[in-house]
Amino acid sequence: MQPPPHPSEVEPPCRRRDRDMDFTIRAATLEDCKDISRMIAELAEYEKVSDQVKITQRDLEQDGFSKNPFFHGIIAEVPEHHRSKDGHTKVGYSLYFYTYSSWKGRAVYMEDLYVMPEFRGKGIGKALMSKVAQLGLAAGCHQLNFAVLDWNKASLEFYLSQGCWDVTADMGYHCMRCEGDALEHLAQGDP
Numbered sequence: 533m534q535p536p537p538h539p540s541e542v543e544p545p546c547r548r549r550d551r552d553m554d555f556t557i558r559a560a561t562l563e564d565c566k567d568i569s570r571m572i573a574e575l576a577e578y579e580k581v582s583d584q585v586k587i588t589q590r591d592l593e594q595d596g597f598s599k600n601p602f603f604h605g606i607i608a609e610v611p612e613h614h615r616s617k618d619g620h621t622k623v624g625y626s627l628y629f630y631t632y633s634s635w636k637g638r639a640v641y642m643e644d645l646y647v648m649p650e651f652r653g654k655g656i657g658k659a660l661m662s663k664v665a666q667l668g669l670a671a672g673c674h675q676l677n678f679a680v681l682d683w684n685k686a687s688l689e690f691y692l693s694q695g696c697w698d699v700t701a702d703m704g705y706h707c708m709r710c711e712g713d714a715l716e717h718l719a720q721g722d723p
């Protein structure tokens with residue numbers, strides 16, 4: 533089986549005119565990192581976890597756009613005449629990477645999905661997620677995984693409306709994490 537494709541290899545940027553908005557979904561480039569960083573901060577603010585964001589534009593440039601990238605990204609862009617109140621034309625994004633399930637094999641993990649408030653309800657979120665699904669299938673993946681905060685009912689409803697199911701509710705999995713000192717201790721074999 534072929535290695536996972538770069539987002540730009542699957543098909544040319546897709547241009548959509550859904551409802552009253554013309555927009556493009558395309559592969560993210562190094563030059564998008566400033567806007568991705570801005571939208572990561574906006575998403576964290578929406579999720580009430582701004583204090584957790586330590587990533588910088590430079591981290592994104594290094595980790596997403598060097599020889600062996602840790603993540604891939606896609607961008608939703610609108611034409612100049614539809615730019616946001618603050619003058620932005622990059623109005624949504626998704627970051628994703630490939631993982632592996634010992635039950636199902638290749639999988640794609642969608643780390644972030646975000647559309648700026650002014651541009652929601654116009655089909656952009658659906659188009660971004662559809663693109664991640666398309667890229668995952670092209671890479672031979674059998675699953676698209678992601679997490680959503682329990683109080684984020686609007687997004688939970690959005691995901692359910694896209695045919696996704698709640699793994700926590702149905703199988704009882706908890707998301708677990710080890711970081712900071714605990715990670716150092718674990719790596720050093722400390723008790």
Ligand SMILES: CC(C)(COP(=O)(O)OP(=O)(O)OC[C@H]1O[C@@H](n2cnc3c(N)ncnc32)[C@H](O)[C@@H]1OP(=O)(O)O)[C@@H](O)C(=O)NCCC(=O)NCCS
Pocket residue numbers: 575578645646647648651652653654655656657658659679680681684685686687689690693
């Ligand atoms: C979730 C999010 C990405 C959806 O993007 P969007 O552009 O507003 O959604 P779309 O316009 O593409 O909606 C696509 C479909 O989902 C439906 N949908 C959207 N929000 C919905 C909701 N809250 N409940 C039910 N359905 C919903 C729409 O009706 C539409 O269905 P249709 O195609 O049959 O008309 C966007 O609202 C967002 O960025 N939210 C804040 C950040 C966030 O919570 N991200 C997810 C973190 S896990």
